[in-house]
Amino acid sequence: MSTCVFLIYGVKVSLITNNLAFKNFVQATLQNYGIVSQENHKFQISVRIDFNKKTQIKKSKFRVGNGVFLDEKHKKLAIQHKLFLGEFTQINSNNLSIRGEVDNNFKNKVKHFIKSLAIKNYSYKEMLFHQLYRELILMPVFWVLRHKFEKHLMHASAVSNGKQTLVFLGNDGVGKTTVALKLLKKEDTSFFGDNFLLYDSNKIYAFVDTLRVNKNDSKAIKTYESSSIFKKVYQGKSRTHYNFNKDYISKSARPTQFFVLKQSNKNSKTTISKDQFINYTLAINDYVKEFDKYSYASNLIFLYDTQFNIEQQETDFLSKLVSDSPCALLSLNKDQEVFDLFNKDN
Structure with missing residues (x-):
């Protein structure tokens, strides 16, 4: 064994x-x-x-x-x-x-x-x-x-430069990993994850398991294999798995900006309200169905009783987390360089 x-x-x-x-x-x-x-x-x-x-x-x-x-x-x-x-x-x-x-x-x-x-x-x-x-x-x-322990899940990626922490919310394939990796090229930038983030009412927390790349995406594979940040750890028939160098993983932080991603033929940014961002977050979480509430683990409620309303707490924590930070809808052309999102004037 x-x-x-x-x-x-x-x-x-x-x-x-x-x-x-x-x-x-x-x-x-x-x-x-x-x-x-x-x-x-x-x-x-x-x-x-x-x-x-x-x-x-x-x-x-x-x-x-x-x-x-x-x-x-x-x-x-x-x-x-x-x-x-x-x-x-x-x-x-x-x-x-x-x-x-x-x-x-x-x-x-x-x-x-x-x-x-x-x-x-x-x-x-x-x-x-x-x-x-x-x-x-x-x-x-x-x-x-x-x-x-009151840590909830968000389907998002995030990066930090020490002063600013950016969160990128989105469905599968919309560009969460792409935008995070492009920003990681900048010095002193750290990573929270490309799929799952954990959050409470004050901070987000990194969760980084392997990054799974479709073997047909030769462009992405070349990017990963040419970078010191990644190491190939497992190769299956359909996907190649890479680990992220833990030296680049960020500690918990309070986000300074939130973005909802969508694909477009050009890069642009449009301001949205905090309530809109929260609605996007809950809708995307429900669409993706990757989280614990959609797995067999959700039935653990029959074994471990909890005394508070999880869904309400999830929304309340999001509201507090987003309360002081600007939110925007970010349209991305995945083949173009991302403009400087750490600059608040963009």
């Missing part, structure tokens, strides 16, 4: 698995959160994922959703994903045990082999590893941060 340990904003995650390739995948993905010694933590998640073992996971007769089964007596939730079985067990108020089991039997092997022949760049392993990581590691951590 292989083990690795991570610390993500006070949540300690211990992974044990009998699949070395999966352990290496997770370790590379969460490289910036690896720990080698015991550090202070507020919550502990123990994850065990077994491959090709007879199942130990029992589904209760009480179903609380599609593929989700609750055993209230033993404080357990069982999930039935199309690629694996999972189980969440409440140990105590600050401790969660998660196990996942993958049975890649002969029938499944044949099915995925046929798919690999029929579908370009199809990779069962790549798809399985990503889903195991997302559903049994990443989303439970985000759920705990959101429900226990």
Whole structure:
């Protein structure tokens, strides 16, 4: 069995698995959160994922959703994903045990082999590893941060030059990574992430796992491989994964400007109200459906009771976070250089 340990904003995650390739995948993905010694933590998640073992996971007769089964007596939730079985067990108020089991039997092997022949760049392993990581590691951590420690998620990138911190909100493919990386060319600029940001009522917090680049995007791959900021850590059939140099990751900060991104044939900026920015944020979060509230982890509410309205707190925190900062709709031509967004006059 292989083990690795991570610390993500006070949540300690211990992974044990009998699949070395999966352990290496997770370790590379969460490289910036690896720990080698015991550090202070507020919550502990123990994850065990077994491959090709007879199942130990029992589904209760009480179903609380599609593929989700609750055993209230033993404080357990069982999930039935199309690629694996999972189980969440409440140990105590600050401790969660998660196990996942993958049975890649002969029938499944044949099915995925046929798919690999029929579908370009199809990779069962790549798809399985990503889903195991997302559903049994990443989303439970985000759920705990959101429900226990009042840190919410925003689908955005952000950069800082020490004096100003810029947030770029947007849907997938609109240019969040592009604009952040172009601004990172400037000296003394640091990075919060290109996909997820965590926030409370005062600050944003970086979250950087691997940056995933479509293998067809040769221009992006050349950009990453020519920069000292990135290191290739994992190559799948469809995507190449890069780690971000942690020396360039920003500490928490209060944003000074907020931008909503859209693509255009030229670069331009239009002022919007704070209420408009908040509405964009909530709408984009709902559209993307990447967050913990859209994963199996959302059902942890049956095991861990929370005494406050999460959705209302999310909106209240956003309102306080944005209160003193200008907001704008930023139209971008991804092939043009970005004008100096750190200059307030632009």
